[in-house]
Amino acid sequence: MSRVIKDIDAGLKSYPDLQRVTEDGYIRVKGEISLVHHEKGEIDRYEVLIKFPEAFPRCFPKVIETSKKIPRVAGRHVNHDNTLCLAVLPEERVISKNGMSFKFFLDKVLVPHLARETYRERKGVYPDGEYAHGYEGLWEYYEGTLGKTDRTKIVEELELIAHAKWPGRNHKCPCGSGLKFKKCHNEKWHEIIKPGQDFVQKTLILLKENLHETN
Amino acid sequence: MSLNKNKYLQQVLESYKMKHVSDLMEKYIEKREVVKDALVEKFKDQIVTGAINSGSYAKHDAINTKFDLDICQPFKRNAFYTLEEMADAVFDFFNEEFEDDDLVAYATRKQRVSTGITFVIDGDEIQMDIVPGRELSADDYVNTHRLNLYVRPKLLESASTTQTNIQKHIDLVKGKTAEREIIRLLKVWKINKNKKRVKSFFVELITIKAFEKCSDVPTGIWEKLEMVLEYIRDNVQTIRLEDPANSTNVVSNTMTDSEKENLHWEMKQMLELIESSDENLKSYFPVNDEFFEEEDEEDKTDAALEIARSGVVQKPWCRF
Numbered sequence: 294m295s296r297v298i299k300d301i302d303a304g305l306k307s308y309p310d311l312q313r314v315t316e317d318g319y320i321r322v323k324g325e326i327s328l329v330h331h332e333k334g335e336i337d338r339y340e341v342l343i344k345f346p347e348a349f350p351r352c353f354p355k356v357i358e359t360s361k362k363i364p365r366v367a368g369r370h371v372n373h374d375n376t377l378c379l380a381v382l383p384e385e386r387v388i389s390k391n392g393m394s395f396k397f398f399l400d401k402v403l404v405p406h407l408a409r410e411t412y413r414e415r416k417g418v419y420p421d422g423e424y425a426h427g428y429e430g431l432w433e434y435y436e437g438t439l440g441k442t443d444r445t446k447i448v449e450e451l452e453l454i455a456h457a458k459w460p461g462r463n464h465k466c467p468c469g470s471g472l473k474f475k476k477c478h479n480e481k482w483h484e485i486i487k488p489g490q491d492f493v494q495k496t497l498i499l500l501k502e503n504l505h506e507t508n
Numbered sequence: 509m510s511l512n513k514n515k516y517l518q519q520v521l522e523s524y525k526m527k528h529v530s531d532l533m534e535k536y537i538e539k540r541e542v543v544k545d546a547l548v549e550k551f552k553d554q555i556v557t558g559a560i561n562s563g564s565y566a567k568h569d570a571i572n573t574k575f576d577l578d579i580c581q582p583f584k585r586n587a588f589y590t591l592e593e594m595a596d597a598v599f600d601f602f603n604e605e606f607e608d609d610d611l612v613a614y615a616t617r618k619q620r621v622s623t624g625i626t627f628v629i630d631g632d633e634i635q636m637d638i639v640p641g642r643e644l645s646a647d648d649y650v651n652t653h654r655l656n657l658y659v660r661p662k663l664l665e666s667a668s669t670t671q672t673n674i675q676k677h678i679d680l681v682k683g684k685t686a687e688r689e690i691i692r693l694l695k696v697w698k699i700n701k702n703k704k705r706v707k708s709f710f711v712e713l714i715t716i717k718a719f720e721k722c723s724d725v726p727t728g729i730w731e732k733l734e735m736v737l738e739y740i741r742d743n744v745q746t747i748r749l750e751d752p753a754n755s756t757n758v759v760s761n762t763m764t765d766s767e768k769e770n771l772h773w774e775m776k777q778m779l780e781l782i783e784s785s786d787e788n789l790k791s792y793f794p795v796n797d798e799f800f801e802e803e804d805e806e807d808k809t810d811a812a813l814e815i816a817r818s819g820v821v822q823k824p825w826c827r828f
Contacts, residue, residue, distance in 0.1 A: 325685055330811035334527060337812065340685045360685045364727040370824035381825035388820055405819025411812040415515070415805070420813050424825035434825075 297349065304395035311341075320345055323359075326399075328408050337362075337411040341403075350392040353385050356403060363410050370410075370423065379406050381424050381434045383496070386488035428503045431496070438484050444504055448497065454482050455493040511786035513730035519805065521689060521729075523796040524571035524696060533565075535629045540577050540636060543602075543625070547581050547638075550601050554587035556649045562639065562674045564708065567681050569691045573796060574699050578622070578637040580674045582655055585643040591658035591669050598640040599623045621657045621670070641672065654753070673753030680752055681712060684719075689729060690736050691715050696793050705767050710759050713749040714740055730789075734779070741775035744768050 298313070301322060305311050311324040322343040328336040340360035346352055355376045365371055370378035379385065379402055388402070412420050424430030435447050453467060459474075459482065460467060466477035486493060526533060544559045563578030564570035581598065588594040595618075602623050603616045617624040622637040641655025648654065653675035661667040681688055694711045697703070718739035719725060726732055745768045751757035763771070781788040 324683060328812065328815055330808075330815060333807055333811040336808050336815065338685055340683065361725055361727050362686070378824050380821040381823070384821055401818070401820045405816050406821065406824065408812045408815035409824065412809060412816055415809045415812070419824065420816055421822045423823050426825070430825040 297345065300350065301345075301395045304399055307396060308399060311343075322354075325360075326404065326407060328404060328411060336408065339363075339407050339410075343403075350389065350394065350398075352389050353379055353402065354395070354398060358407075362414075369413070377403075377406060379403070381430055383431075383434060383485075383488045383492070386492050390489060390492075428500070431500065432503075435485070435500070439481055444500075448501055448504060451485070451493060451497045451500070454485050455490060455497050511789065513786055513789055514728045515805075516789060517693060517729045517733065517793065519800065520696060520793050520795050521692060522805075523798075523800040524573065524692060525799070526565070526570055526572050526575070528796075528799040529572045532629065532632060536577055536627065536634050536636075539627055539629070540579060543636065543638065544579060546601075546605055547598075550605075551581075551583070551587070551597075554583050556582040556584055556643060559638070560674055562677065563637070564695075566678055567688075567712075569681055569688045569695070569712070571692055571695050571699070571796075572799070574695070576635050576637060578639065580639040580641055580655070582649050583640060583642045585646045585648065587642060591642060591656055592667065594640050594642055595621075595623075595658040595660065598638060602638065618660060620660050620662065639674075641674075644671070670757060671754045672751070672757075676753040677709075680716065684716065686725065686732060687715050687719050690733055693729075693733055693793055694736070700794055701792070705763060706771065707759070707762050709751075710749065710762060713751075713759055714744070714747065717743075717747070717749065734782075737775050737779055741772055741779065744771050744775070 298320065301313055301320065305313060305322065308324075308326060310327060311322050314321050314323055323341065325338055325340050327338050330336050338360075339358055339362060342357045342359050344355040344357070346355060356379065357375045358371070358377055363369055363371055363377075365375075372378055380388070409419055409421075424433050432444060432447070435451065436442050436444075439447055439450055441447060441450075450468075457467075462475040462479060463473050466472050466474045466479075468478055470477050540561075547559055548555065559579040559581040561577070562580050563576040565575050565577055570576075583594055588597065599616065599618050602625060606612045606616060606625060612625060612627060614626050619637065622639040625636045625638070627634050627636060639657065641657050643649040644652070644654050644656060653673050655672055655674070657670050657672055659668045659670050681691070691712055694715065695708065698706055698708075698711065715736050718736040721739065722735055726735060745765070747760055748758060749760040751759050760768075778788075778792055782792070
């Protein structure tokens with residue numbers, strides 16, 4: 294735990310309005326995050342409470358936006374438990390599976406996320422789109438990464454990625470295109486497997502259940 | 509097209525930010541440091557620590573058309589025989605020290621709990637109040653931050669003393685971003701409508717109370733402001749607001765019953781007029797024209813976009 298505390302304290306050096314506190318025996322970070330642009334100065338400010346799950350730094354901390362500037366309405370990305378929805382699961386897994394520093398999380402995940410919310414508030418849309426809530430968002434992620442919309446076919450392909458022996462780079466691609474694997478699906482499969490084989494296998498089970506329920 | 513009240517109020521807040529007067533502030537802060545250093549040099553054996561910043565700037569709820577850079581000087585318990593002696597010693601010192609200072613307008617003033625100095629820099633006046641306070645008991649200040657102040661007599665009221673805790677006043681609004689936004693908006697209203705009898709401390713306390721009493725604080729800035737205005741309308745005549753640093757100081761008593769009744773009717777009228785036309789919001793909460801730049805909002809949105817795209821995640825997603 295002391296290593297985590299050191300890491301948290303190191304991250305807080307760049308965020309003077311945040312402080313580490315202990316509440317009910319748990320380490321938390323609370324205070325304000327100022328979104329500062331190098332030329333335009335402060336753009337916006339949010340008040341947050343950050344909690345650290347046991348798996349941290351191999352998962353994202355949970356963030357509650359306590360200033361309630363982000364409306365708690367459908368279409369805004371705040372979970373029922375008031376935590377912010379920071380990334381779709383496979384992305385979160387890729388970013389955090391090898392551990393990450395708290396500073397990295399603040400600089401590269403949370404601050405950009407809050408800036409995205411500021412943009413959304415002013416423009417009415419998220420700058421680079423958004424994933425639908427729940428399973429739909431997961432499907433969208435795999436549809437986008439694999440470049441197909443037929444969900445049965447997505448499941449079939451995920452089965453191959455997660456369980457089958459992959460073809461060699463110079464072997465024919467299993468999709469039937471006639472191209473070598475390296476010229477066809479190699480890159481997409483590597484993208485899908487990035488969060489780890491066990492993660493893809495577990496996600497596949499969930500998606501299959503969801504497909505079964507919705508069909 | 510109807511007014512987007514939330515966007516408009518953000519523009520109001522933006523136009524009253526202290527950053528717009530940062531050059532001026534630097535000069536004043538420099539002057540404040542001169543005042544603090546002078547206190548240390550003059551009273552070095554009698555003070556507990558250097559003077560601490562108080563006032564709206566220290567609380568981060570100042571607006572750029574009216575703010576003060578007040579300081580409070582904590583003295584040791586045994587520094588003076590009486591609190592009156594302490595207050596007079598500080599006044600006498602500054603009266604003499606700044607007698608020939610080109611930047612000081614008017615004579616240094618004895619005020620109720622402070623010594624007032626008005627500096628003029630580049631044609632702008634700023635008021636600095638120096639509040640002397642004495643520890644309640646020896647070496648007590650470091651742990652409690654409590655101080656006794658001397659309250660000078662005024663018409664029909666004799667001199668008295670009061671207890672305060674500047675740190676508690678600063679901590680009161682610390683971390684309360686949403687409350688501070690509403691406090692700053694109410695200050696905009698107060699200054700523009702010349703509501704001198706509605707004290708800033710009263711505004712701070714009643715706003716914080718309104719948030720505390722609201723079980724489901726709304727998200728938009730207009731909705732939050734409306735919630736506070738309604739709270740003031742409904743409670744100003746009966747509410748008891750105590751200074752959190754001193755429960756015997758009943759801040760709500762700084763207004764008379766008729767002043768409270770007036771405030772009730774003003775809130776009622778304001779809410780009704782805004783309800784009848786969004787445009788009326790502008791007359792109660794005008795932007796500071798001097799620093800209002802419409803395109804600035806667009807710039808900021810672009811800046812937000814740049815920050816958003818500096819991350820490693822592109823799209824948000826919800827589990828449920």
